Amino acid sequence: MHEFSLATNIIEIIQESVKEKNINQVTKVVLEIGELSGVEESALDTALESLIPGTVLANAVFEKTHTPGKAKCYTCNTEYQLSDLFEICPKCQGYEKEIISGKEFNILSIEIESV
Amino acid sequence: MCDTCGCSEGEQGYSIAYPDRSVEKVTETQNVEFHTHSHGHDNEHGHGHGHGEVVELATPVLNKNNLLAERNRGYFEAKNIKAFNLVSSPGSGKTTLLEKLIPRFNQIKTYVIEGDQQTLNDAQRIDKTGAKVIQINTGNGCHLDADMINQAVKELNPANESLLFIENVGNLVCPALFDLGEKSRLVITSVTEGADKPLKYPNMFETSQLCIINKIDLLPYVDFDVEVFKSNALKINHHLDFVEVSATKGDGMDKLEQWILA
Numbered sequence: 001m002h003e004f005s006l007a008t009n010i011i012e013i014i015q016e017s018v019k020e021k022n023i024n025q026v027t028k029v030v031l032e033i034g035e036l037s038g039v040e041e042s043a044l045d046t047a048l049e050s051l052i053p054g055t056v057l058a059n060a061v062f063e064k065t066h067t068p069g070k071a072k073c074y075t076c077n078t079e080y081q082l083s084d085l086f087e088i089c090p091k092c093q094g095y096e097k098e099i100i101s102g103k104e105f106n107i108l109s110i111e112i113e114s115v
Numbered sequence: 116m117c118d119t120c121g122c123s124e125g126e127q128g129y130s131i132a133y134p135d136r137s138v139e140k141v142t143e144t145q146n147v148e149f150h151t152h153s154h155g156h157d158n159e160h161g162h163g164h165g166h167g168e169v170v171e172l173a174t175p176v177l178n179k180n181n182l183l184a185e186r187n188r189g190y191f192e193a194k195n196i197k198a199f200n201l202v203s204s205p206g207s208g209k210t211t212l213l214e215k216l217i218p219r220f221n222q223i224k225t226y227v228i229e230g231d232q233q234t235l236n237d238a239q240r241i242d243k244t245g246a247k248v249i250q251i252n253t254g255n256g257c258h259l260d261a262d263m264i265n266q267a268v269k270e271l272n273p274a275n276e277s278l279l280f281i282e283n284v285g286n287l288v289c290p291a292l293f294d295l296g297e298k299s300r301l302v303i304t305s306v307t308e309g310a311d312k313p314l315k316y317p318n319m320f321e322t323s324q325l326c327i328i329n330k331i332d333l334l335p336y337v338d339f340d341v342e343v344f345k346s347n348a349l350k351i352n353h354h355l356d357f358v359e360v361s362a363t364k365g366d367g368m369d370k371l372e373q374w375i376l377a
Contacts, residue, residue, distance in 0.1 A: 002289035038318040085317040096353040
C-alpha cells in the first residue's frame with residue numbers, strides 16, 4: 001500500500017513542472033501504467049482523490065494508458081505478451097526471459113489552464 | 116495522513132535514531148503544496164476554453180527516488196562499501212540472520228540500517244553485535260526509500276571498504292518498487308511460509324539477486340518443498356541465486372558469508 005507515496009510523487013512532480021508558469025489549474029494528467037509495474041490502480045486512485053483537494057490538481061482528470069507486458073524468451077528469442085511475471089514462453093515453455101515492456105510508471109503529460 | 120490507507124492521523128514523517136536515542140532526527144512529511152484558491156469556475160473541465168496547454172513531461176513517477184538511489188549507489192561505489200538491502204515478510208528471520216552473520220565479519224567494519232514502523236528493538240539487538248547501527252522508524256510508512264537511506268548514511272558516516280546491511284520494513288509488497296542504491300537485494304523467505312511465495316509476490320523476487328531460504332532446521336516439521344519453491348522463484352527471476360540456511364543453527368551460513376564477500 002505504497003500508493004500514497006506514489007500519488008504524492010505525482011503531485012510533487014506536476015507542481016514542480018508548473019512552478020514557473022502562471023497557471024490556474026491542471027485539468028488533465030496522463031499517466032502510463034505498465035501491466036507489470038506493480039502499481040495497484042484503484043489504490044492509486046484513492047490516494048490521488050484524497051491528496052489533490054486544495055492543490056492545483058484539485059479538478060484534474062486522470063487518464064491512464066496501460067502498457068502491456070512483453071517478454072523475450074532467452075531460449076528461443078520469441079517475443080510474447082504476459083500479464084504475470086511467472087508466465088513462460090508459449091513456444092518452448094522456457095521460463096528464462098527478459099521483460100522488454102510493461103514496467104513503466106510515468107507521467108506522460110498534463111493539460112493546464114492559464115490564468 | 117496514514118501512508119497506507121489515507122486516514123488522518125496527524126502529519127508525520129520518519130525518524131532516525133541510534134539504539135540509545137542519542138541522536139534523534141525527525142523529518143517532515145513530504146512536500147505536497149496545499150493552498151486555498153477560489154473555486155469560482157471550476158465546474159468547467161477545460162473543454163475547448165482556449166486556455167488549455169499540453170505540457171509533455173515524460174517523467175517516471177519514481178524519478179526522485181531513483182535519482183537519489185543512484186547518488187547513494189555512487190557514494191557506496193566510491194567508498195567501496197558493499198550495501199545490501201534485506202527484504203522479506205515480517206518474521207522470516209532477518210534480524211536474527213544479521214545477529215548471526217555480523218560476528219563472522221569481525222575483520223571488516225560493518226554497519227546496519229534498521230527499518231521498522233516503530234521501536235528501536237531491532238537496532239538494540241544489532242547493537243549487541245558491535246556493528247554501528249541506526250534505526251529508521253517510518254511511522255505509518257510501509258517501506259524504506261532512498262531519501263531515508265541517504266539521511267541515515269550521512270549520520271552513520273561509514274568507513275571505506277566496509278559492509279552495510281539495510282534491514283527493510285517487513286513487507287513483501289511495497290519495498291520492491293524502491294531502489295535504495297544497494298549493491299544487491301536479498302529476499303529472505305522462511306520454510307514456514309509456503310513454496311508459492313514467489314508467485315504471490317513476484318515483484319520482490321524479480322528485483323532481488325539472492326534468495327535466502329531460512330529456518331531449514333524446521334524442514335522435517337513443515338510442508339515446504341524446497342525444489343518447488345526454487346522452481347517458482349526461477350520462473351519469476353531466472354537470475355536468482357539461492358542459499359539455504361538456518362540462522363539459529365548455523366547451517367549454510369558459510370555459503371552466505373562467501374556470497375556476500377564475493
